[in-house]
Amino acid sequence: MKNVSNTKRLVIIGSIILALIILAGSLTPHRGKEKRYADHSSSLLTTGSNVSITEGRGNVYVAAERLSLSTPLTGDVYGLATIFSVTEQMFGDIGFVGETLDVQRNVHGDIRMLGDRAIIQQRVAGEIMFLGTLLSIDEQAVVQGNVTSNATEQVINGVVRGNVSASGDRLVIAGTVTGDVNAARVKEVVLTKGSIIRGSLTYTDSPRKSFVMEDGALVSGELVKISKKKPSSMMHGHLYGIIKMLIFLVVSSFLMYGLFFRREKKLARLPLKNMLFRAALGVGSVVACSILVIILAVTPGFGFVSFALLLSIMLLTLASFFASPILLGVLVQRLMRSRDGVSIKTVITGIATVLILVAILKPLAIILILILGSAFFGHAIRHLVNTTLR
Numbered sequence: 001m002k003n004v005s006n007t008k009r010l011v012i013i014g015s016i017i018l019a020l021i022i023l024a025g026s027l028t029p030h031r032g033k034e035k036r037y038a039d040h041s042s043s044l045l046t047t048g049s050n051v052s053i054t055e056g057r058g059n060v061y062v063a064a065e066r067l068s069l070s071t072p073l074t075g076d077v078y079g080l081a082t083i084f085s086v087t088e089q090m091f092g093d094i095g096f097v098g099e100t101l102d103v104q105r106n107v108h109g110d111i112r113m114l115g116d117r118a119i120i121q122q123r124v125a126g127e128i129m130f131l132g133t134l135l136s137i138d139e140q141a142v143v144q145g146n147v148t149s150n151a152t153e154q155v156i157n158g159v160v161r162g163n164v165s166a167s168g169d170r171l172v173i174a175g176t177v178t179g180d181v182n183a184a185r186v187k188e189v190v191l192t193k194g195s196i197i198r199g200s201l202t203y204t205d206s207p208r209k210s211f212v213m214e215d216g217a218l219v220s221g222e223l224v225k226i227s228k229k230k231p232s233s234m235m236h237g238h239l240y241g242i243i244k245m246l247i248f249l250v251v252s253s254f255l256m257y258g259l260f261f262r263r264e265k266k267l268a269r270l271p272l273k274n275m276l277f278r279a280a281l282g283v284g285s286v287v288a289c290s291i292l293v294i295i296l297a298v299t300p301g302f303g304f305v306s307f308a309l310l311l312s313i314m315l316l317t318l319a320s321f322f323a324s325p326i327l328l329g330v331l332v333q334r335l336m337r338s339r340d341g342v343s344i345k346t347v348i349t350g351i352a353t354v355l356i357l358v359a360i361l362k363p364l365a366i367i368l369i370l371i372l373g374s375a376f377f378g379h380a381i382r383h384l385v386n387t388t389l390r
Contacts, residue, residue, distance in 0.1 A: 183201065
């Protein structure tokens with residue numbers, strides 16, 4: 001095993017974990033296009049195309065194209081699906097990642113969602129946390145807890161008895177909010193005629209943000225206006241951001257150096273065209289694997305396989321991002337015609353080069369650095385192919 005490189009070890013370990021997850025998914029029974037489950041007193045873990053929960057007293061963990069709740073459920077639901085329709089009462093929490101969450105009956109717990117749209121039509125006893133495109137609280141809906149959201153558009157036509165903390169492009173309040181509303185990070189805030197805020201309202205006054213309060217709208221509490229930051233405050237904010245970025249680069253780069261690059265000499269001595277080829281291979285592999293994940297996600301019976309592949313891609317992409325300063329330092333060494341292996345000097349050179357590129361090119365530099373970091377992804381893919389062919 002002494003001749004096995006660090007990258008090969010990473011590939012072998014990752015392949016074993018991936019195989020175990022796929023094996024676990026293959027052991028889950030898939031009988032028919034639509035599954036119906038009844039009288040579950042313990043947790044349920046399942047995948048499928050159309051999953052319908054008919055009765056249940058335990059928690060449900062599911063990956064499906066369509067998920068529906070056809071009868072009251074006492075446990076929690078944690079799902080990955082395109083559409084989740086809550087057509088009966090829920091007495092637990094909802095944790096959902098998907099396109100659309102349609103709450104048509106009362107939910108006595110919390111709702112946490114990452115996705116496109118969340119439509120709340122009935123009472124929610126807990127709090128709502130949402131990250132996505134549209135959060136709509138309809139006229140007949142009542143939310144007892146707090147609402148925290150970051151979305152392109154947030155519309156409150158119903159009643160929120162807790163506080164509202166919003167960020168994103170637009171917040172429209174046409175209903176009633178009993179608590180405070182913090183909209184300091186929203187670009188456009190609109191209070192329509194008949195809307196009521198019994199607490200305070202915080203918004204930002206700047207040329208890029210707007211606040212509209214129509215006639216007939218009421219704010220009982222304090223109206224707090226946050227003015228645009230002064231140049232000195234902005235300078236301190238930029239300096240703080242640079243310090244955080246520097247700390248992140250130092251920690252992640254030296255972590256990758258200690259785990260994978262301390263004894264790695266082959267990658268540092270590769271010709272420039274080979275390194276660029278592996279970067280292209282890495283970018284192509286990310287795109288191809290992402291397409292494969294989407295295909296498997298919509299194919300019945302492959303929920304666990306899709307999840308395992310997605311997890312592997314995310315881990316390798318994160319490792320590639322962490323490795324990018326080191327690879328940039330190697331590239332600088334190559335341009336300076338240095339034949340030294342990867343060392344602490346290489347790491348420091350890469351971090352300094354990243355800071356210079358970000359200061360000059362800004363967003364373009366991030367793209368270039370990520371493309372270069374993909375060479376690590378391509379390096380791992382190449383070793384995986386070679387190991388498989390052997």
